[in-house]
Amino acid sequence: MVKQQYDANLLPDMLPIYYTRHFPQKIFCRWLAYGCSPQPLSNREMSFTLADDVYLRYLSISNQKELQELLQKKCPYKLDIGAVYNTKPSVGRHNAVVLARELVFDIDLTDYDEIRTCCQEAKVCEKCWLFMVIACEIIDKTLREDFGFQCILWVFSGRRGIHCWVSDYEARILDSPGRGAIASYLCLIAGGENQSKKVHLGNENLHTSIRRSLNIIDNYFEQLLQEQDFFATSEGLNAFLKLIPDETLRSQVAKKLEKLPQSSLERWTSFVSTYEAYCRENGNAMRKLKYLTEEIKIQYCYPRLDVNVTTGFNHLLKSPFSIHPKTGKVSIVFKSSNVKNFKLDEVPTINTLLDDMSTDSSVHQNNMKEAVKTFQEVVFLCEKTEAMRKRNNANTSIEF
Amino acid sequence: MNLNIKRRSTKSLTTGSLIETYPHDLQLYKIPPIDNISLQEFESLALERLNLLRCLATATTLKNLRPYSNEWREYIITELRNKGLKYYAKLCDKSACGNTEMDLQARRKDHIAHFILRLAYCRTEELRRWFIARELELFRMRFMTMNTESVDTFFKLNNLCYLNIPDEEKNNIIHYLRESTAYQNVDNMKFYKVKFYEVLDLVKLRKVYLHGGYAYIPHKDFVSVLSAQFRVHLKQSLAVACHHLGEIEQDERLVSLLKSLHQTYTGNDYTNTKAIIPIESLDSLSVKSFPLCMRQLHEQLRMAHHLKHLGRLQYGLFLKGIGVTLEDSLRFWREEFTKIMELDKFEKQYAYNIRYNYGKEGNKKNYSPYSCLKIINSPVGAQDCSGCPYRHCDVSNLKNKLQGYGFDPQTVHDIVDITKKGHFQVACSKYFDAVHNIDLGLGINHPNQYFEESQKYLKGEIKIEPKKENNSIPKESITDIHEMDLDEIVEG
Known part of the structure; x- marks a missing residue:
């Protein structure tokens, strides 16, 4: 059987069916309401992108029925979710005050273009997906262990990245400086097009969170070196050499690496031994270059966050289970513990979901079910923690 | 959270003597002054504090000194002395519990001037932000300079009570505390547990050990907790002040001063230009x-x-x-x-x-x-x-x-x-x-x-x-x- 190609022109016919049959409307509404705290569902902003990029902002719904009606009426190509306001967003518009918003993170593979060698721009493959695996594991661990968050939702963005939604009450009501502080805590790569070395760890103790991230990176570093082959081409090698601030060491490494075969793994091992020998002989360099290998690993592997998305209190972000209009793929929810097994070509598309005869259909249908189930689990957890928080609040207020 | 702040009752300030009202150099400016002062004093206090705040700004932005570094502090103190603001320099001293007449007068001026500037700087978002940033720098600088005795007195006077974590808990995480806290001899310090959002400045710079939503800080880092609270308090107070501007501005004697005061600061923000460039x-x-x-x-x-x-x-x-x-x-x-x-x-x-x-x-x-x-x-x-x-x-x-x-x-x-x-x-x-x-x-x-x-x-x-x-x-x-x-x- 011929695999049916995705065609954006068919979206107007397919979307109404998708929204009715496959989109998890009920659980979606429960998620956005959080037991009406701090405000009812109707104060939450949603926005639709219609055909030809017509953009509708300040929409809102009060219940599942209204959602279904709105989806059928407008047939949005893309759904975005905004903040919870003090009033209905359509009424308040520019004067409304933001009261709550999930703490969100956006990681996009285009931000890895300067290091990934397999694809560029909108393209992705299984090889560069490994960057997303590392990013997801590192951010998830930090949010849970350091900040104590529990209600964490991971969503595939539909093409080349992932989103993370943190729904704990403390996270939802955190103000913009608070979000900025968390983003900075997570950000290790800084500097623009004009700076080669973008990671500086200083020479004091490494922070616990950085150590933990490095442990995660180490699980994947060799695989990444082999697959991406960062240092094989002369450009790749030059970019790498620029990361060594000490000129003597740099020229030593350059000489050694030229003689070696092109394999990045061998070149890396040789660099590490040269570096270690150099530090043994040269105490001063040892202090200055204390974390050079760590810094380089981080530059090549550590998550590259879009800080503005996290800091902004009312930034819109693509909704889970929205369709990506360019690829037809569903923005499915996945478990961070299972991100290693995430396969790009097993992501359900609107085609395969609607067409039972398609070859991928059964796998995709199944994955869609799994994604909805994962979504449900997170929503139930949100509701449970919210109920506990309210009970605790009630108890403490009785005491006084 | 182990930190507990009880508010002082809002009773009139003039009833007590100065030493009861101003027992300490460092204040949280919770209660506004209700003295009668001359217009002349009103004006000079405002200008003097403005000078002080600008001095802080200059040190950071134009002299490029690292905030709270020794050079930064020294530059500011010297500037204050040169500008005839010795009493502010004195308020930034190590020992903050003196009780000479000079100490008391300085604290009184500090108190009144702070509240005057609130009125001048509550007008726009931009002004509020500038004012809060400077006042916070001042607060931090003063807190960080104080010796341990003065800090202890400050905590007592402001009813800040808190409990350090037990030794057993500390020993379990001592390894992480050493790794993630920005001080030497962590082993001898007492540690306290606060929510991470109370010390955002430390979180931002990755200078504190975080676990399960709590930050583990030594005594020294309490300045972060306090300045975060000070910031929130000041922000709210400025909003309140802005709300009451109408009443204050009925007094024409004050309007011109309060308005011109902030204009001396703003300079141009280049939002509106007249020239047209092709x-x-x-x-x-x-x-x-x-x-x-x-x-x-x-x-x-x-x-x-x-x-x-x-x-x-x-x-x-x-x-x-x-x-x-x-x-x-x-x-x-x-x-x-x-x-x-x-x-x-x-x-x-x-x-x-x-x-x-x-x-x-x-x-x-x-x-x-x-x-x-x-x-x-x-x-x-x-x-x-x-x-x-x-x-x-x-x-x-x-x-x-x-x-x-x-x-x-x-x-x-x-x-x-x-x-x-x-x-x-x-x-x-x-x-x-x-x-x-x-x-x-x-x-x-x-x-x-x-x-x-x-x-x-x-x-x-x-x-x-x-x-x-x-x-x-x-x-x-x-x-x-x-x-x-x-x-x-x-x-x-």
Whole structure:
């Protein structure tokens, strides 16, 4: 059987069916309401992108029925979710005050273009997906262990990245400086097009969170070196050499690496031994270059966050289970513990979901079910923690 | 959380003697003063505190000293003494519990002046932000200078009680505390547990051990908790003050002073310009009159026919500020972008943001161009060309760029040298001198100010008077204004 190609022109016919049959409307509404705290569902902003990029902002719904009606009426190509306001967003518009918003993170593979060698721009493959695996594991661990968050939702963005939604009450009501502080805590790569070395760890103790991230990176570093082959081409090698601030060491490494075969793994091992020998002989360099290998690993592997998305209190972000209009793929929810097994070509598309005869259909249908189930689990957890928080609040207020 | 603050009851301040009212140098300014003071005292207290706050700002932005470092503190104290503000210098002392008449009077002035400035600085978001930032710096500096005894007294007086974590708990995590706390001899310190959002400044810099949503801080870091609370309190108080402005301004004697006070600060924010600059001249202007940050964005745009989001904002707002009209701006960006994309895509994805910058979309706010401070401090993404070239470029890249522009080796060396020392705005000033082939030594704090100064010079409006800075910059530079203020005060 011929695999049916995705065609954006068919979206107007397919979307109404998708929204009715496959989109998890009920659980979606429960998620956005959080037991009406701090405000009812109707104060939450949603926005639709219609055909030809017509953009509708300040929409809102009060219940599942209204959602279904709105989806059928407008047939949005893309759904975005905004903040919870003090009033209905359509009424308040520019004067409304933001009261709550999930703490969100956006990681996009285009931000890895300067290091990934397999694809560029909108393209992705299984090889560069490994960057997303590392990013997801590192951010998830930090949010849970350091900040104590529990209600964490991971969503595939539909093409080349992932989103993370943190729904704990403390996270939802955190103000913009608070979000900025968390983003900075997570950000290790800084500097623009004009700076080669973008990671500086200083020479004091490494922070616990950085150590933990490095442990995660180490699980994947060799695989990444082999697959991406960062240092094989002369450009790749030059970019790498620029990361060594000490000129003597740099020229030593350059000489050694030229003689070696092109394999990045061998070149890396040789660099590490040269570096270690150099530090043994040269105490001063040892202090200055204390974390050079760590810094380089981080530059090549550590998550590259879009800080503005996290800091902004009312930034819109693509909704889970929205369709990506360019690829037809569903923005499915996945478990961070299972991100290693995430396969790009097993992501359900609107085609395969609607067409039972398609070859991928059964796998995709199944994955869609799994994604909805994962979504449900997170929503139930949100509701449970919210109920506990309210009970605790009630108890403490009785005491006084 | 183990921290507990009980509010002091709001009883009248005049009933007690000064020593009861002001037992300590450091105050949280919870209760407003209700003394009667003369208008003259009102005015001089306001101006003196303004001087104090400006002094803090100068130390950080124009002298490029690291906040809270020893040099920073020393600069401020010396300045205060020179400006005849000895009583403020005294309030920044190690021992904060003296009870001489002089101590008490200083605390009284500090208290009253703080509340006067609240009235002057509650008017706009911009002013509030500036005021809060300075007051916080002052608070922190004073707290950090105090000796342990004074700190203890301060906690007692303000009813701040808290419990340290038990030894057993500490021993379990001692390894992580050593790793993640920015102090030596962590083993001998007592540690306290607070929610992470109470010490955001430490979280931001990754200088605290976090676990399960709690931050583990030693006694010393309580300054973070306190200043965070102080910030919240001040923010709310300013909102309240703003709300009551109407009542205060019925008293005409105060209106003019309170209004002019903040105007002496603002300078120009370049939101509204009168000049009109045709886009055809941008290529030549970028060479003659643009600061390096904008020149580099302009060149990038011409070369790649695209700029990333932050670059578009930084450059787009700058263009608006120098006087490019909305229509021209749209045409300018359209011509470049459509070299690599369909017209349709440009109109849909980019034109909105350009109109937005001009206050024609979204919340219709007329945005002001970015100042140096904003550019220097905003994060630059991995593949962005925006930001401050002195702050965000590798030295070798900067060098190449400057050489490429044809500056002589000595000039290039000078600029790079200053950049290496971290004086980004001074480097920008050197660049200005090099481009115009003069020795003016301007204080640059806004790209649009750079542009205006350059245009003034090229049109012959500025006579070159090196070293006599006061005459060359009429309004924009903050230092000059308050140096003039100072002269007046000293003489008067």
